[in-house]
Amino acid sequence: MSNKYVKLALRIIIAVILLQTLRFKFTAHPESVYIFETLGLEPYGRIGIGIVELIAGILLLFNSTAWLGAGITMGVLGGAIMMHLTNLGIDVKGDGGLLFYTAVVTFLLSAMVLWIYRRDIPIIGQKFA
Numbered sequence: 001m002s003n004k005y006v007k008l009a010l011r012i013i014i015a016v017i018l019l020q021t022l023r024f025k026f027t028a029h030p031e032s033v034y035i036f037e038t039l040g041l042e043p044y045g046r047i048g049i050g051i052v053e054l055i056a057g058i059l060l061l062f063n064s065t066a067w068l069g070a071g072i073t074m075g076v077l078g079g080a081i082m083m084h085l086t087n088l089g090i091d092v093k094g095d096g097g098l099l100f101y102t103a104v105v106t107f108l109l110s111a112m113v114l115w116i117y118r119r120d121i122p123i124i125g126q127k128f129a
Contacts, residue, residue: 010113011060014073017106018057025050031093039083052076060113067117067125073110077103 024032025046036042041049053076059069080103084090090097118128 007066007113007116010109010116011066011069014070014106014109014113015057015060017102018053018060018073022050022054022057025053031095034093035088035099039087049076063117064120067114067120070110070113070117074107074114077107077110081107 023029028043028046032046033042036046039045052072056069056072056076059065059072061069081100084092084100084103090100092099119125121128
């Protein structure tokens with residue numbers, strides 16, 4: 001498989017994970033509401049973070065903005081990981097840590113994408129050439 005397809009596959013995997021979780025945030029799924037109530041961010045945090053994840057997922061689909069989508073994803077999921085480690089716990093409502101481990105894997109995949117597209121970052125990208 002060509003390097004071009006690996007890069008595309010990574011971006012699509014991250015975007016699908018982000019976009020798939022939106023239905024839980026935007027439909028006020030009880031588990032999503034529980035998480036954001038626990039953090040004191042319900043409903044505005046849930047909806048706001050969902051919008052940011054939607055934007056990141058869309059940005060990941062285009063070569064020219066993949067770096068930005070990956071960076072935004074790392075920021076959002078870095079916050080989610082910290083909330084799991086400090087306030088929520090790894091196992092949320094008996095999910096066996098699925099949300100936490102998905103966040104960690106998606107964060108790491110986003111770091112890979114950001115590294116791959118580092119030269120596209122305005123101003124500082126040329127330093128990586």
